[in-house]
Amino acid sequence: MDWGKQKDILVFIEQKDGHPINAGLECLTPARTLAKASGGKVLALLIGTDNAESEKRVSGFGADVLLSVEGEQYADGGSDAFSYALEQVAEKYKPAAVLAAVTPLGRELTARLSAKKVMGSVQDAVNLHLQEDGTPVWTIPLYSGTILNDIVLDTVPFAATTRSGAFSKPEESETKTSVTKECISVPDEAIRKKVLESVKEITEAVNLEDAKVIVAGGRGMGKKENFALLDQLAKILGGVVGATRPAVESEWISRAHQVGQSGKNVAPALYIGCGISGATQHVSGIMNSGYIVAINKDEDAPIFDIADLGIVGDAMQVLPVMIEEIQKRKA
Ligand SMILES: Cc1cc2nc3c(=O)[nH]c(=O)nc-3n(C[C@H](O)[C@H](O)[C@H](O)COP(=O)(O)OP(=O)(O)OC[C@H]3O[C@@H](n4cnc5c(N)ncnc54)[C@H](O)[C@@H]3O)c2cc1C
Numbered sequence: 001m002d003w004g005k006q007k008d009i010l011v012f013i014e015q016k017d018g019h020p021i022n023a024g025l026e027c028l029t030p031a032r033t034l035a036k037a038s039g040g041k042v043l044a045l046l047i048g049t050d051n052a053e054s055e056k057r058v059s060g061f062g063a064d065v066l067l068s069v070e071g072e073q074y075a076d077g078g079s080d081a082f083s084y085a086l087e088q089v090a091e092k093y094k095p096a097a098v099l100a101a102v103t104p105l106g107r108e109l110t111a112r113l114s115a116k117k118v119m120g121s122v123q124d125a126v127n128l129h130l131q132e133d134g135t136p137v138w139t140i141p142l143y144s145g146t147i148l149n150d151i152v153l154d155t156v157p158f159a160a161t162t163r164s165g166a167f168s169k170p171e172e173s174e175t176k177t178s179v180t181k182e183c184i185s186v187p188d189e190a191i192r193k194k195v196l197e198s199v200k201e202i203t204e205a206v207n208l209e210d211a212k213v214i215v216a217g218g219r220g221m222g223k224k225e226n227f228a229l230l231d232q233l234a235k236i237l238g239g240v241v242g243a244t245r246p247a248v249e250s251e252w253i254s255r256a257h258q259v260g261q262s263g264k265n266v267a268p269a270l271y272i273g274c275g276i277s278g279a280t281q282h283v284s285g286i287m288n289s290g291y292i293v294a295i296n297k298d299e300d301a302p303i304f305d306i307a308d309l310g311i312v313g314d315a316m317q318v319l320p321v322m323i324e325e326i327q328k329r330k331a
């Protein structure tokens with residue numbers, strides 16, 4: 001593929017509470033793949049009121065250039081100011097591609113930029129590979145994740161959003177990228193809507209995305225009380241508890257723990273699935289796990305097709321044995 005003169009890959013890294021979101025840092029991985037193909041640089045972009053903390057954090061993740069746009073205009077999180085700033089940065093640096101995490105803001109910014117600049121665009125990518133000539137092929141889940149579609153984007157520039165957990169963050173290094181401040185003042189006429197009020201949903205804080213170990217339970221756990229076994233095992237292993245949608249809908253555990261297509265995409269080193277059948281909508285969220293253990297009493301359960309280790313048995317009998325054995329070995 002001919003990348004032409006535009007070779008750099010611009011990554012918009014969204015912030016939450018003054019810190020870069022993980023899904024934004026993960027975008028640096030496909031950005032590096034693209035930059036290798038295009039022969040360009042990876043430019044990370046922060047937009048916010050005070051980027052100091054995020055600059056420190058992002059600088060260790062291997063971007064070649066770290067651009068920082070600060071101003072009070074970004075205080076209410078309204079997308080118009082962000083969209084204007086992104087457009088200005090794209091105009092100045094002329095990237096071959098603009099990447100962002102698939103959040104409401106990431107979707108909107110890339111869609112607006114693509115429409116304005118008539119760029120090719122993909123949303124919600126879960127994988128990227130390059131054809132022999134360096135042409136990017138993005139994998140996009142369709143029809144509730146039932147099928148995975150490969151989309152070839154062979155025009156430059158283009159935009160893409162990536163799904164949280166689909167790519168691993170680059171290794172953090174001691175080498176820091178220096179920060180280039182960009183002064184962009186957003187004209188009043190660029191702001192067409194104002195955020196009047198933001199209501200924060202009170203949710204239990206559970207960091208599934210960064211967990212190294214997840215012990216997840218499904219409908220096969222039978223009742224809420226049995227989730228105590230998952231909790232126990234997760235604690236011993238220094239992990240957190242995940243769940244399938246039916247377990248959440250039965251109110252055995254809060255929605256913050258849901259893994260899968262309409263929950264979180266996770267990438268732990270170890271995933272232990274208990275009483276989970278292995279439906280596509282759940283499995284699509286765990287495919288980046290390092291090692292998958294499945295406990296199911298049905299030896300034909302589809303989860304065994306993707307498990308590295310399968311245990312055919314009643315989870316309520318297997319789990320206490322596992323807990324006891326691990327405790328013994330730890331002691
Ligand atoms: C648009 C859409 C989005 C969705 N999003 C998600 C999502 O984000 N996450 C998600 O998880 N699902 C999601 N679903 C639902 C998904 O399709 C499945 O229905 C769900 O994942 C099945 O959950 P489960 O494995 O807990 O239950 P089941 O499919 O009922 O499986 C229960 C399993 O437990 C086993 N079992 C029973 N008793 C025991 C026992 N004592 N010991 C061991 N094993 C036992 C059974 O053999 C069975 O395999 C979505 C569906 C749709 C349509």
